[in-house]
Amino acid sequence: MACPKEGLEEKRKRARAILEALKEAYPKARTELRHETPFQLLVATVLSAQATDRSVNEATPALFARFPDAKALAEATPEEVEPFIRRIGLYKTKAKNLVALAQRLVAEHGGEVPREKAALMRLPGVGWKTATVVLGAAFGIPGIAxxxxxxxLARRLCLSEAKSPEKIGAELEGLFPKEDWVFVHHALVLHGRYVCTARKPKCATCVLAPHCPSRQEG
DNA sequence: ATCCCGAGGG
DNA sequence: CCCTCTGGAT
Structure with missing residues (x-):
């Protein structure tokens, strides 16, 4: 499904309309991952890779009760962490990464979550997407993960035809005001989760349909 | 490109 | 059954 030819100014206008519709539909869009601290948000976000936020939220209360901060988790072994996160999937890798991550936070960052993207991305299990989400949600540092x-959604809305997440993100950031980047990320995630679903998108009730080149009838 | 991995939906 | 879920490391 190719996108119609469209000038930049036309695309910017469409992006503005999409932003307004998102603000109307999701006025308080933010992460749905349960957390009390930046550390817990970082852990929850690492766990959310290829998993539903629901499964993560069912696991983290017990996990955080047992390992509330980086110091506690740094003293654990992956085998001790695995039972808490088994139902999430990819649990062996994630357990190993989380313990190593906590140890690095204690050893190199005083047990705190660093506020620089490069430092975050050096942590095991943390890539560009996770780092961008944590900076935005925990510290309000702008970015579209x-x-x-x-x-x-970027593809269906024809806001970007790029392939790599980094390029899509950069293109989206060029279309929306910086103060709305974090909101746009969370609103698009919510809209993707509940309306513009992967398999049977609910175009009939979609508030973005008027601005969507990919909308399907019926 | 491939592996890690469980659970829910269609 | 197959696809998808807020990816990252090798």
Missing amino acids: VDTHVAR
């Missing part, structure tokens, strides 16, 4: 949902 691109996950499976944002990538799908």
Whole structure:
């Protein structure tokens, strides 16, 4: 499904209309991952890779009760962490990464979550997407993280035809005001999760349909 | 490009 | 059954 030819000014106008519709539909869009601290948000975000936020939220209360901060988690072994996160999937890798991550936070960052993207991305299990989400949600540092949902919606809305998440993110950031970047990320995720779903998108009730070249009838 | 991995939906 | 879910490391 190719996108119609469109000038930049035309695309910017469409982006503005999409932003307004998103603000109307999701006035308080933010992460749905349960957390009390930046550390817990970082852990929850690492766990959310290729998993539903629901499964993560069912696991983290017990996990955080047992390992509330980086110091506690740094003293654990992956085998001790695995039972808490087994149902999430990819649990062996994630357990190993989380313990190593906590140890690095203690050793190199005083047990705190660093506020620089490069430092975050050096942590095990933390890539560009996770780092961008944590900076935005925990510290309000602007950025449009691109996950499976944002990538799908950017493609369907013809806001970007790029392939790599980083390029899609950069293109989206060029279309929306910086103060709305974090909101746009969370709103697109929510819209992707509940309306513009991967398999049977609910175009009939979609508030973005008037601005969507990919909308389907019926 | 491939592996890690469980759970829910269609 | 197959696809998808807020990816990252090798």
